[in-house]
Amino acid sequence: MRYGRFGTYENFLKELELFHGKPAPGGLVGLHMVHLAKELLPEGILMDVICETRKCLADSIQLLTPCTVGNHWLRIVDTGRFAAVFYDKITGEGVRISLSMEKLRNWPRVEEWFLKLTPKKEQNLEAILDEINRAGSDLFDYREVVVDEALLKTRPKDPPVLCPVCGEAYPPSHGNTCRGCSGKTEKFFHEKIVM
Amino acid sequence: MRYGRFGTYENFLKELELFHGKPAPGGLVGLHMVHLAKELLPEGILMDVICETRKCLADSIQLLTPCTVGNHWLRIVDTGRFAAVFYDKITGEGVRISLSMEKLRNWPRVEEWFLKLTPKKEQNLEAILDEINRAGSDLFDYREVVVDEALLKTRPKDPPVLCPVCGEAYPPSHGNTCRGCSGKTEKFFHEKIVM
Numbered sequence: 001m002r003y004g005r006f007g008t009y010e011n012f013l014k015e016l017e018l019f020h021g022k023p024a025p026g027g028l029v030g031l032h033m034v035h036l037a038k039e040l041l042p043e044g045i046l047m048d049v050i051c052e053t054r055k056c057l058a059d060s061i062q063l064l065t066p067c068t069v070g071n072h073w074l075r076i077v078d079t080g081r082f083a084a085v086f087y088d089k090i091t092g093e094g095v096r097i098s099l100s101m102e103k104l105r106n107w108p109r110v111e112e113w114f115l116k117l118t119p120k121k122e123q124n125l126e127a128i129l130d131e132i133n134r135a136g137s138d139l140f141d142y143r144e145v146v147v148d149e150a151l152l153k154t155r156p157k158d159p160p161v162l163c164p165v166c167g168e169a170y171p172p173s174h175g176n177t178c179r180g181c182s183g184k185t186e187k188f189f190h191e192k193i194v195m
Numbered sequence: 196m197r198y199g200r201f202g203t204y205e206n207f208l209k210e211l212e213l214f215h216g217k218p219a220p221g222g223l224v225g226l227h228m229v230h231l232a233k234e235l236l237p238e239g240i241l242m243d244v245i246c247e248t249r250k251c252l253a254d255s256i257q258l259l260t261p262c263t264v265g266n267h268w269l270r271i272v273d274t275g276r277f278a279a280v281f282y283d284k285i286t287g288e289g290v291r292i293s294l295s296m297e298k299l300r301n302w303p304r305v306e307e308w309f310l311k312l313t314p315k316k317e318q319n320l321e322a323i324l325d326e327i328n329r330a331g332s333d334l335f336d337y338r339e340v341v342v343d344e345a346l347l348k349t350r351p352k353d354p355p356v357l358c359p360v361c362g363e364a365y366p367p368s369h370g371n372t373c374r375g376c377s378g379k380t381e382k383f384f385h386e387k388i389v390m
Contacts, residue, residue, distance in 0.1 A: 059265030070254030079375030080365035116354035144387035159311035170275040180274030192339035
């Protein structure tokens with residue numbers, strides 16, 4: 001097993017708890033998914049990842065690979081599925097690994113946890129983690145895929161410009177005003193009105 | 196200064212390098228932004244964060260607060276601006292802190308780095324980091340805001356259902372098929388065709 005920069009299982013679990021907030025089963029499934037990805041991909045490539053969920057899996061990927069949301073090597077496309085595409089950032093070739101609903105039937109405690117078949121308080125966290133570790137790569141389906149070219153383009157490194165509306169800096173590739181002012185992003189806050 | 200769970204400046208910088216890939220100036224600006232947020236917000240609240248960029252700032256927030264993309268306490272709304280909203284997840288009240296284009300003029304090395312006024316190879320990383328540390332909170336504008344109610348709703352915790360198209364599990368709140376199959380997310384890969 002590979003535990004990234006954490007060296008041991010215990011260290012990884014400790015870091016998952018510190019970073020993610022709890023030793024979530026999904027984070028541990030992520031450990032095995034990343035391990036499988038590294039087994040399947042050629043050695044020595046520069047790997048990027050697209051994660052299909054905003055859940056625990058994304059945090060395991062951030063901890064166990066060089067890819068984070070803040071360095072642009074991890075992208076989230078939230079299809080809501082427990083899956084991720086690990087690929088060579090130059091060629092776009094890679095693997096899509098997903099939690100297999102069929103294989104999950106062989107691992108009743110993992111299935112119970114993931115599909116929420118029993119109330120959380122009746123589930124035994126230790127037993128779930130243990131079964132995830134016994135299952136390992138056997139939890140997944142995978143297939144070879146090629147990531148679309150548009151996603152392989154490197155971002156333009158142009159200097160930021162000032163938005164004529166809000167006065168803040170933004171990447172000029174976003175348009176004539178920043179995406180906040182042009183309404184391209186959802187509106188998510190308003191000023192506090194002091195009575 | 197507060198360094199989250201890292202205790203010291205040196206430990207934070209080391210972790211930033213391990214997690215983010217390099218001791219990026221933007222990550223260090225993030226340290227001071229998170230510090231200011233904690234000074235401005237009441238003690239003891241449960242804080243969530245909306246980060247307005249996918250750059251280094253997002254990684255500092257993940258390292259220095261309990262909020263990560265994988266635990267849903269950090270959300271990214273990519274307006275492209277170097278700014279974040281730190282708020283009480285119950286009331287929605289909080290502060291929006293942004294890198295101030297006006298104040299940046301007082302810190303020429305930080306300005307040069309951020310606005311890319313000189314080529315990167317002519318910039319001195321140590322000098323930039325040093326100036327960021329001397330500037331601290333003086334780099335920012337901030338104002339009180341209230342986060343929109345729709346974003347404060349807790350996610351439905353319904354058990355996942357199987358997508359009738361791809362057969363993978365997804366949250367039922369996404370619709371009759373998963374968002375990948377319904378085309379609600381961008382298409383980002385295709386199967387590898389073996390000749």
